[in-house]
Amino acid sequence: MSHTPPALTPQTLLAQALGWIDEETDALGPAIRPATTFLRDPADLGRAGRSFTRDDNPTFLQAEALLAALEGGEGGLLFSSGMAAATAALHTLRPGAHVVVPTRLYSGLRHWLATHGAAWGLAVTEADYGDLAGLKAILDARPADLVWIETPANPLWHVSDISAVSELAHGCGALVVADNTVATPILTRPIERSVDLVLHSGSKYLNGHADVVAGALVAAPGQGALLRRLAAIRNDYGAVLGPFEAWLLLRGMRTLKLRMETICRNALAIAGMLQDHAGVVEVLYPGLASHPGHGLAATQMSSGFGGMLSFRVAGGEPAAHRVAGAVRTIRQAISFGGLETVIEIRRGMEGPQSHTPPDLLRLSVGIEAAEDLIADLTQALAA
Ligand SMILES: *Cc1c(COP(=O)(O)O)cnc(C)c1O
Numbered sequence: 001m002s003h004t005p006p007a008l009t010p011q012t013l014l015a016q017a018l019g020w021i022d023e024e025t026d027a028l029g030p031a032i033r034p035a036t037t038f039l040r041d042p043a044d045l046g047r048a049g050r051s052f053t054r055d056d057n058p059t060f061l062q063a064e065a066l067l068a069a070l071e072g073g074e075g076g077l078l079f080s081s082g083m084a085a086a087t088a089a090l091h092t093l094r095p096g097a098h099v100v101v102p103t104r105l106y107s108g109l110r111h112w113l114a115t116h117g118a119a120w121g122l123a124v125t126e127a128d129y130g131d132l133a134g135l136k137a138i139l140d141a142r143p144a145d146l147v148w149i150e151t152p153a154n155p156l157w158h159v160s161d162i163s164a165v166s167e168l169a170h171g172c173g174a175l176v177v178a179d180n181t182v183a184t185p186i187l188t189r190p191i192e193r194s195v196d197l198v199l200h201s202g203s204k205y206l207n208g209h210a211d212v213v214a215g216a217l218v219a220a221p222g223q224g225a226l227l228r229r230l231a232a233i234r235n236d237y238g239a240v241l242g243p244f245e246a247w248l249l250l251r252g253m254r255t256l257k258l259r260m261e262t263i264c265r266n267a268l269a270i271a272g273m274l275q276d277h278a279g280v281v282e283v284l285y286p287g288l289a290s291h292p293g294h295g296l297a298a299t300q301m302s303s304g305f306g307g308m309l310s311f312r313v314a315g316g317e318p319a320a321h322r323v324a325g326a327v328r329t330i331r332q333a334i335s336f337g338g339l340e341t342v343i344e345i346r347r348g349m350e351g352p353q354s355h356t357p358p359d360l361l362r363l364s365v366g367i368e369a370a371e372d373l374i375a376d377l378t379q380a381l382a383a
Pocket of ligand 1: 081082083086108154179181182201213214
């Protein structure tokens with residue numbers, strides 16, 4: 001296996017999965033290594049090398065290296081889910097640590113912080129990252145240990161200025177983590193904007209087929225010590241991915257560029273159609289000039305604005321339920337980043353602490369033909 005990725009474009013890196021060749025068989029495709037235990041060198045009693053799959057498994061390496069190459073990081077680690085990766089990052093902290101998060105945050109992480117994070121002694125402050133002076137005042141009043149970024153953020157697709165937030169966070173010595181699940185490294189590379197650690201739910205676009213739950217962290221160059229701590233946390237908490245899931249994740253990632261191109265094109269076409277529709281009162285998509293984050297997204301995201309959009313229909317919550325129930329080609333389902341387009345009433349999924357309007361419909365746009373999706377939404381809006 002070759003461990004040095006040549007300077008190729010993301011499209012080629014992905015298509016060839018870094019071009020690694022299996023040393024044993026010369027196979028162009030990676031092997032699945034289900035073994036849990038590895039032969040020990042009697043001389044060093046397992047202090048070097050591999051010992052047990054909870055610690056490390058060779059099937060992880062190619063996906064980890066590919067993701068690190070795409071993000072421009074020092075290295076990557078796979079986890080058993082996006083939440084396992086997120087909580088591993090938070091477990092680098094100590095009780096009493098101050099964590100600053102954006103007001104619009106993935107609801108699963110908000111829930112973890114409010115329950116387990118609070119019980120463990122993390123002090124969490126929510127800040128509006130659209131107000132950088134306000135964020136600075138918060139950090140001046142109480143320096144943060146960790147500043148969390150998510151952009152574009154669920155479910156209104158708020159866009160945060162990664163460079164500006166990182167600069168403020170580093171000003172008080174905080175570690176900066178960016179959840180890049182929605183943008184993917186095809187559209188945004190947070191490490192180029194000074195982020196220390198990039199998080200992915202691999203369950204979404206990276207795998208892309210809605211058949212694997214996985215997570216990943218990529219550390220910025222120079223963060224090797226952080227990467228080793230995170231590997232120890234993964235081992236100690238047992239948040240390890242199965243070798244088969246790691247193999248499936250890599251297989252899915254190989255078409256990421258192609259999928260994102262089609263997804264972004266479809267999403268922009270659908271957002272435009274919804275914006276012009278008399279039955280729609282608001283469309284939230286960073287690719288539309290009407291979105292408050294559009295200008296920032298245009299500078300921070302390249303080659304597209306992603307596949308996630310939300311909209312509100314005339315007639316409020318009952319009308320939103322009617323539309324969600326009337327789609328035929330599109331399916332009503334949770335999650336996103338798969339091949340097929342799914343719609344959901346987001347508020348119902350987020351629980352009582354949700355800030356989401358009850359009539360908000362969230363769409364994860366897939367790789368179907370845009371005309372079929374537009375026809376389906378048109379008939380559902382007329383239903
Ligand atoms: C889904 C998601 C997560 C959590 O990932 P899982 O793989 O479901 O644990 C974290 N952040 C964002 C933005 C997500 O959409």
